[in-house]
Amino acid sequence: MIFAIMQRLSQMLFVMFGISLLVFLIFFGTPGVDPAARIAGRNASPEVLAAVRKSFGFDQPFYVQYLTMMKKIFVTGDLTSFVNRGWKVVPAVLDTVPVTLSLVIGAAILWVVFSLIIGVTAAAYRDRWPDKLLMILGLIGVSMPVYWLGEVMNLITQSRFHDSWLFSWVPPLGYKNFSDDPKGWFLTLVIPWITLSILYIGLYGRVLRASITEALQEDYIRTARAKGLSETRILLRHALRTSLIAFVTLFGLDFGALVGGSALLTEVVFGLQGVGKLTFDALQNLDLPVIMTTVLYASFFVVLANAVVDVIYILLDPRVRTS
Numbered sequence: 047m048i049f050a051i052m053q054r055l056s057q058m059l060f061v062m063f064g065i066s067l068l069v070f071l072i073f074f075g076t077p078g079v080d081p082a083a084r085i086a087g088r089n090a091s092p093e094v095l096a097a098v099r100k101s102f103g104f105d106q107p108f109y110v111q112y113l114t115m116m117k118k119i120f121v122t123g124d125l126t127s128f129v130n131r132g133w134k135v136v137p138a139v140l141d142t143v144p145v146t147l148s149l150v151i152g153a154a155i156l157w158v159v160f161s162l163i164i165g166v167t168a169a170a171y172r173d174r175w176p177d178k179l180l181m182i183l184g185l186i187g188v189s190m191p192v193y194w195l196g197e198v199m200n201l202i203t204q205s206r207f208h209d210s211w212l213f214s215w216v217p218p219l220g221y222k223n224f225s226d227d228p229k230g231w232f233l234t235l236v237i238p239w240i241t242l243s244i245l246y247i248g249l250y251g252r253v254l255r256a257s258i259t260e261a262l263q264e265d266y267i268r269t270a271r272a273k274g275l276s277e278t279r280i281l282l283r284h285a286l287r288t289s290l291i292a293f294v295t296l297f298g299l300d301f302g303a304l305v306g307g308s309a310l311l312t313e314v315v316f317g318l319q320g321v322g323k324l325t326f327d328a329l330q331n332l333d334l335p336v337i338m339t340t341v342l343y344a345s346f347f348v349v350l351a352n353a354v355v356d357v358i359y360i361l362l363d364p365r366v367r368t369s
Contacts, residue, residue, distance in 0.1 A: 054356040058349050065345045070112050073334050074104075081128065081334055119339055129333045139324065139339050145221050146320035148231070149312060150304045152239040157246035158297065164247065165254025165289075170281055172259055180251065187248025196241045196315035203237055219317035238316045242309060246300065253296060257289035264288075294358050302351030306344025 074081060082098040099105045103114055118125035123136040164184060168177040203216040215233060222230035261267065262285050270280050310322030321340055328336035 054353050058353045061349050062346060065349070066116060066342055067112065069338055069341050069345075070115060071108075073338050074111060074115075075108055115338070119342065125335050125339065127333050127335055129331045135335045135339045138336070139321065139343055142319055142321045142324045143343075144223070145318050146305055146307070146309060146313070146322065148221075148224070148235055149238055149242065149309055149318060149320060150301065152235055153242035153246070153304075153309075154297070154301055156239055156243040157250060160243070160247045161250035161254060161293075164251030165258060165293075166281065166286060168251065168255040169258035169262070169285070170277075172255075177255070181255070184248035184251045187244045188252070190244065192241060192245060193311040193315055195244060196238075196312060199237050199241050200315065221318050238312055238318065241315075242304075242312045250293065250296060254289060254293050257292045258285050261285040261288045291359065294355055298351040298355030298358075299348070302348035303344075305347040305351075307340060 082095050082102065082104050096105075103111055106114070115125070119136060123134070125135045127133040127135055164180050168180045171177045200219070203213040204219065207213050208216060216237060217230060217233050220234060222234050224231040258281070262281075267280060267284060270284055275283075305321075307320075307322040307325050309320065310326055312318070313320040313323045314326070321343060325337065325340040325344075328340065
């Protein structure tokens with residue numbers, strides 16, 4: 047098992063190297079792309095362009111530029127913005143990471159807990175009214191876009207009913223550091239957590255219900271019944287464990303993508319300056335160092351999430367250990 051885990055981690059390093067090289071070539075090596083022209087501005091003279099290229103090292107071979115860029119991102123951390131001169135990109139990205147992590151981790155806890163409850167309950171009462179009711183509620187949750195639901199939540203909690211006893215505790219939009227105000231941190235994130243998790247609760251609950259229902263038709267379940275095991279033990283001990291493989295696969299991909307910036311809409315709606323919002327602002331200004339750093343950050347979390355999923359596979363299914 048240790049060898050399998052080390053093999054997955056080594057593959058992760060190779061994937062990260064490939065992603066970093068590909069991203070660099072897209073932003074700096076694509077024909078027609080001239081970062082120096084972006085920095086120098088419109089109608090810059092050839093002398094100014096030449097000076098900018100020399101100052102930023104764009105006159106060097108591509109492999110030298112790549113190594114310099116990676117060094118500035120991962121070693122020295124002194125990569126600066128092309129738009130806001132002197133603004134260091136890496137510290138700016140790192141400052142937004144706690145915001146995105148706080149949002150996504152809290153929402154992930156909600157959607158994992160409630161989707162497990164919904165999926166297991168629906169499978170236990172399959173084809174009966176609790177199953178049908180939970181699946182309808184799950185479909186409603188999947189059908190509601192995050193940005194629309196976020197605006198509705200803001201309308202209810204920040205405007206229409208903010209002065210009522212039910213939502214008077216809701217603070218203004220924004221983010222508070224956990225170290226400065228733990229209670230304020232929690233209160234500012236409760237509504238964003240609920241908003242972001244509702245879609246995934248419905249999706250994961252439906253997927254888990256389908257997986258458990260399929261697993262209950264397998265031969266090993268019939269064998270367990272023949273041995274006299276209770277339906278509750280069969281459901282939780284055997285069918286659920288097998289069904290968690292599909293659940294974990296979805297969770298790893300979605301969690302990595304959300305931490306990498308896919309929670310952008312939620313961050314914008316609730317005024318959270320996370321990685322997604324930072325990337326959105328950089329795209330508006332075509333600030334290549336910021337965009338490249340956030341893309342590498344996002345890819346790191348996606349690859350890391352997939353590596354963790356592979357490790358969990360090994361723990362859930364012993365057959366994977368020999369593959």
